[in-house]
Amino acid sequence: MKNIRLTVDPSTEVSHINREIYGHFSEHLGRCIYNGLFVGEGSSIPNKDGVRKDIIEALKNISIPVLRWPGGCFADEYHWKDGIGPKETRKKMINTNWGGVVEDNSFGTHEFMDLCEELGCEPYVAGNVGSGTVREMSEWIEYMTFDGESPLTLERKKNGREKPWKLKYFGIGNENWGCGGNMRPEYYADVYRQFQSFCKNYSGNQLYKVACGPSGGDYNWTRVLLQNVKPWHTKGISLHHYTIPSGDWNSKGSATKFSDDLYYSTIRQTLTMDDIIKGHTAIMDELDPKNEIGLLVDEWGCWYDVEEGTNPGFLYQQNTMRDAIVAAVNLNIFNTHSRRVVMANIAQMINVLQAVILTEGEKMILTPTYHVFYMYKGHQDAELVKSICQDFTQEGARMITSSVSKAKDGSLLATVSNASLSEDVELEIDLGGYEAAKAEGTLLNADVRAYNTFDAPENVKPEACEVELREGKAFVKLPACSVVSVRFTK
Ligand code: AHR
Numbered sequence: 001m002k003n004i005r006l007t008v009d010p011s012t013e014v015s016h017i018n019r020e021i022y023g024h025f026s027e028h029l030g031r032c033i034y035n036g037l038f039v040g041e042g043s044s045i046p047n048k049d050g051v052r053k054d055i056i057e058a059l060k061n062i063s064i065p066v067l068r069w070p071g072g073c074f075a076d077e078y079h080w081k082d083g084i085g086p087k088e089t090r091k092k093m094i095n096t097n098w099g100g101v102v103e104d105n106s107f108g109t110h111e112f113m114d115l116c117e118e119l120g121c122e123p124y125v126a127g128n129v130g131s132g133t134v135r136e137m138s139e140w141i142e143y144m145t146f147d148g149e150s151p152l153t154l155e156r157k158k159n160g161r162e163k164p165w166k167l168k169y170f171g172i173g174n175e176n177w178g179c180g181g182n183m184r185p186e187y188y189a190d191v192y193r194q195f196q197s198f199c200k201n202y203s204g205n206q207l208y209k210v211a212c213g214p215s216g217g218d219y220n221w222t223r224v225l226l227q228n229v230k231p232w233h234t235k236g237i238s239l240h241h242y243t244i245p246s247g248d249w250n251s252k253g254s255a256t257k258f259s260d261d262l263y264y265s266t267i268r269q270t271l272t273m274d275d276i277i278k279g280h281t282a283i284m285d286e287l288d289p290k291n292e293i294g295l296l297v298d299e300w301g302c303w304y305d306v307e308e309g310t311n312p313g314f315l316y317q318q319n320t321m322r323d324a325i326v327a328a329v330n331l332n333i334f335n336t337h338s339r340r341v342v343m344a345n346i347a348q349m350i351n352v353l354q355a356v357i358l359t360e361g362e363k364m365i366l367t368p369t370y371h372v373f374y375m376y377k378g379h380q381d382a383e384l385v386k387s388i389c390q391d392f393t394q395e396g397a398r399m400i401t402s403s404v405s406k407a408k409d410g411s412l413l414a415t416v417s418n419a420s421l422s423e424d425v426e427l428e429i430d431l432g433g434y435e436a437a438k439a440e441g442t443l444l445n446a447d448v449r450a451y452n453t454f455d456a457p458e459n460v461k462p463e464a465c466e467v468e469l470r471e472g473k474a475f476v477k478l479p480a481c482s483v484v485s486v487r488f489t490k
Pocket of ligand 1: 027071072073074174175299347348353
């Protein structure tokens, strides 16, 4: 048993934790949208306008703040006009990035924007730069947000939507250094400047434009981009960084069968997120000293080999307690860097990569990763407060991550992860003068290879845990391979 102290200074607020840090990503990829989220109005699975009701409820329970769509790589081959109007006349296309399957465009702009309204979350639309035109992008924004009369708004009304939707987040391309056009940063910066000029603010709607930022530690991309793209061109730049257990894209390994060595390697790989954010933040602080441009980690998560017997282009993988630890580590890192990190979107929401929800026919399960989002939801729109946590290392990785925030109602939320497979921790939380009358603890703990199945959906689930309050301190057990959250109230 290791004794670890977390010292909190509740009166020192460090930065605001945007609720969008707890965001999600849904791409037209595999069974994320079709046969996942969207089953169609005619399905026997209970649905609202074609979207599964059980999924809507699960997403509301974690207070989903923002949903990114339609890609991913798919975004740069998506032509939005194919996805509006009567479904039977919508054009079909080939999804060249993901399995070469036929995309029938039955889930389009109206379905997505209406879903976000139903969920009470911000839509984050990714526009097509790679194979689209300036006019196409500009018209999409007009179609969605203009309240006046124009041929496009008349069409929107004809398609059943009288009033415009509210659209804040708009991405101008996706991975334009790769699947989005294989551009150099010098070239993309100019293309970005051109495209964004025609992304207008209509009828009081204010766009938060997002430029395609770097992949992982590509600091040159960030530097060149920000030398050419200024706060009056963009509000944010994206960052994509996935956890590949071995660090080698050619041997990613199984989601459920892995050695302890590979597990610790997964943790080391995950922790690079901290260094990568620090690296980009340093460049941003130099080129954007007033902190006017945000960093949006709009794709993150574990990426393994696809589950045996599934379509390799569908990126379906199971989700174990290892994924829960990875999620907890990443979310603590994002909270810690919330001065710059204004949004993060786990890839992806359903049935793809590090999903929070898996489906099979009418069945649906919540993954260990989902439970971490549930345990951390109190950080949304809270203030990060100063805290320092003791730590220890194993296999070259630090084992403890944490973050503490103060909510508008004055409550404190501490979230801590213990990645060790062998060391239980007795955690002492020094509340720095915060006079807590009540402490509610929640623990997620299971074997690192444990996961939920359609037959045993509750193998891994959070449980209430005991927190002892004594002389301004709290004491809670953090077993090996666990995540704990404690909410303190006066
Ligand atoms: O999330 C899967 C893919 O990963 C996305 O389409 C792309 O943006 C990234 O490379």
